[in-house]
Amino acid sequence: MLGLGTIARGIGEVRRDLSAVHARDPAARGVASAEIVTSWPGVQALLAHRVAHGLHGMGVPFVPRSLSMVSRALTGIEIHPAACIGHGFFIDHGSGVVIGETARIGDDVTLYQGVTLGGTGFATGKRHPTLEDNVTVGAGAKLLGAITVGHGAKIGANTVVIHDVPPNTTVVGNPGHPVRVDGRRPEGPDTDWVHLPDPIADAINALSARIGELERDVAALSGQERAPGDGRVLRPVQGPSPAGG
Numbered sequence: 006m007l008g009l010g011t012i013a014r015g016i017g018e019v020r021r022d023l024s025a026v027h028a029r030d031p032a033a034r035g036v037a038s039a040e041i042v043t044s045w046p047g048v049q050a051l052l053a054h055r056v057a058h059g060l061h062g063m064g065v066p067f068v069p070r071s072l073s074m075v076s077r078a079l080t081g082i083e084i085h086p087a088a089c090i091g092h093g094f095f096i097d098h099g100s101g102v103v104i105g106e107t108a109r110i111g112d113d114v115t116l117y118q119g120v121t122l123g124g125t126g127f128a129t130g131k132r133h134p135t136l137e138d139n140v141t142v143g144a145g146a147k148l149l150g151a152i153t154v155g156h157g158a159k160i161g162a163n164t165v166v167i168h169d170v171p172p173n174t175t176v177v178g179n180p181g182h183p184v185r186v187d188g189r190r191p192e193g194p195d196t197d198w199v200h201l202p203d204p205i206a207d208a209i210n211a212l213s214a215r216i217g218e219l220e221r222d223v224a225a226l227s228g229q230e231r232a233p234g235d236g237r238v239l240r241p242v243q244g245p246s247p248a249g250g
């Protein structure tokens with residue numbers, strides 16, 4: 006049942022969520038807390054989730070999902086009532102955010118619009134990401150599967166992450182790859198993580214080379230002297246190492 010302790014804890018959580026907005030959203034500087042509650046969709050979705058999650062934990066049927074659905078309709082942010090979210094969570098702008106059932110989010114995490122913390126298929130059990138404390142996830146990033154993003158990690162806008170991310174690492178691109186570890190470029194031998202093998206580009210380059218050969222054969226057989234167009238290499242298979250740059 007709702008006791009005074011629960012209410013006090015709830016008020017404390019709301020205070021910390023609101024101070025996260027003041028600290029991390031430059032647009033919120035000087036804006037009163039009441040205005041933030043009424044105008045910031047990320048805050049509204051989080052408050053609705055805190056209630057839905059509490060009711061879900063008490064085993065209340067129907068209401069938690071309905072709350073989550075109404076919140077989604079109003080804010081464009083879908084958070085499963087079972088998802089565990091720590092203190093000081095902030096979703097900036099909000100629209101298009103999806104947080105799956107078994108996602109776990111630590112303290113002081115920031116997400117931007119269009120972020121998905123999703124599963125990769127029809128697996129059951131733990132199938133959504135775990136984000137440790139102080140993680141930031143840029144707009145449009147997709148984090149898929151039961152991966153762990155270490156504390157203080159940054160995920161770049163539009164990055165696709167399907168593997169664990171070490172703490173204090175910046176990951177960008179698709180597939181997501183580290184470009185900073187503890188604020189420095191990855192160093193040392195065999196750490197060319199930026200120029201990852203690209204099997205699709207390799208296959209297209211191989212096809213392009215075969216078409217070039219066929220064009221040459223056809224030109225030779227038909228007595229033409231037409232120079233076949235060279236297939237353009239899509240990207241170098243092995244780029245310069247970023248180590249020590």
Ligand SMILES: CC(C)(COP(=O)(O)OP(=O)(O)OC[C@H]1O[C@@H](n2cnc3c(N)ncnc32)[C@H](O)[C@@H]1OP(=O)(O)O)[C@@H](O)C(=O)NCCC(=O)NCCS
Binds near residue numbers: 177
């Ligand atoms: C990933 C991010 C956090 C990196 O910030 P940072 O720690 O200052 O790192 P840098 O800007 O030095 O970038 C590191 C490298 O990643 C590259 N990079 C940065 N963001 C990238 C992205 N989203 N996609 C691809 N590459 C990116 C940079 O070009 C740089 O490459 P280099 O090492 O070859 O020079 C930031 O660029 C980002 O994407 N933030 C999300 C912001 C957002 O979503 N805003 C929405 C507001 S509405």
